[in-house]
Amino acid sequence: MKEFLASVKKEFRHIFRDRRTVLIVMIMPVIQIILFGFAVSTEVNRVRVMVCGDMSDISVMRITDRIDNNRYLEIAGTLSNPGEIEDVFRRNEADVAVCFGMDFGRESVSPSGNARVRIIGDGSDPNTARMTVSYVAGVIQQEQQDISTSLAGEKRPSMAPVVQLMYNPAMKSSYNFVPGVMGLILMLICSMMTAVSIVREKETGTLELLLVSPVKPVWVILSKLMPYLVLSAVNFASILLLSHYVMEVPVKGSLILLSAAALVFVITSLAIGILVSVISSSQRTAMLICGMGLTMPTMIFSGIIFPCESMPEVLQWFSDIIPAKWFIIMVKKIMIQGGGLAAVAREMSILTGMAVVLLAASIRSFRTRLQ
């Protein structure tokens, strides 16, 4: 045990004496969260709405007011001619335009139901356009309901569907990227840093010195993993704090369950790190393998950017072997939906299975290398 602690202490010294490593380990999670949080935001926020129609019409005015008072929307201005909308979009003065038909106020209360309103989005950015348009439509639909309620004196049954997004009413993208970034960072810290640190000792020849000592090879490896286990715990905590206080992402489920899921994922990643270190002969190779072979597939196949469900079937199978995918699903279920152990039992057992297999394989392959 004393032997083990001596080498763990040494491993920590290596990390804290190398400024690059400290920088990567401590700063990267913060940068990633901030980058994804503010730069790659796809949520509905401060959407500028251009209103086009008869501004003296009482109904038009009421809807305009409603839009203006909405948290996520603001009125960019009014137009009298629908032909000007294109110019407004081109000059980037509005994100969405609402066009009211002639005699909108009178038609909206008449039984003929000929009141026409058109919502025009800027399709050059399809994701944002789809989201803002449906959000504005929702606001107008509420007005429509209020009108019918006031006409009949009571709420009349209506066929108009009311869309509600559970768990994430404002469609905040942070609900998607926080679990994603968490998976990505734990993966990077655990596999890349571990692989590089083992390969570094291979390169300098010091690994030989450790192996020729009475410390068993398994303990040599474990002592190299320990610091990264600790660091990933620090990162896990800092991501949670950042996402809770800066991004306002809730942790609805059990924090213990979430930590347990993270631990299993971290062990999986550490095992991958050992495997990479066995097959790579230089630090550069190890970094390349981790970058191209782990980070890229994790980004693409874990559902951070593209939903797995819309991929061709073959790629979906492929995405199943990415450990990060299962971790991210679990994080979403626990953090955002507030699911318990039963809700994540399937993902948890798949990930645990991966951890066991990879850990066994990595220790085995490390031993074989010694023969």
Place this chain on the structure above:
Amino acid sequence: MDTELNAIEIRNLTKRFGNFTAVDNISFNVRNGEIFGFLGANGAGKTTAMRILCGLSRPSEGEGTVAGYDIRNEQEKIKRNIGYMSQKFSLYPDLTVGENIRLFGGIYGLNDRQIREKTEEMLSMLDLRQERDKYAGSLPLGWKQKLSFCIALIHDPRIIFLDEPTGGVDPETRRRFWELIYDTAEKGTTIFVTTHYMDEAEYCDRVSVMVDGKIAALDSPENLKTRFSARNMDEVFRIIAGRAEREERP
């Protein structure tokens, strides 16, 4: 086999990697307290043989003991009783001199008091007191080699393996390093050394020369020179190694 007399006893040792026989049926003894030179061109199989002796690799065939323990299944015990210094730089450059000593003391299971004593002893012997808190990477190469030699001896091993310990230093530094080796041997530690420098081979009590995975010659430098009627070990080595059939592997 009398382990009291011999530090290392090897019988019919063979190591194969697939079709390639790196070490081909070698047998030899190393006596206690002896300085044993283990020579051979690159690829002759000496690194492989040495790895087996250090417990880093298992033999395909053959048997033997190192420090009285079986090379086939008592590797852990062997490791406790040997020291090892590699041809490459074998300290952690980003740890200080003191931390390096502490680390290896810790790995070899010394307690805090023993580590403190050893540290003091080592630093005063090598005249490195001033450098205690400097990074090992900043030391001149000659000092690094002396320091790693002493660190390899931190747990008082019975045998120390030196894998080309003096690579890359000038003759004067090499000579002083050998003084250190002599001092250690006089205290009863067995020295097993591989080297490229034939003048160093002259310093050994006995020398073995490996060619194509076999031991082609094994005797004292004096006897070898007489047998091959050569003026120095360099000529002896060239005569013996000149018979090699296997191509040199980098």
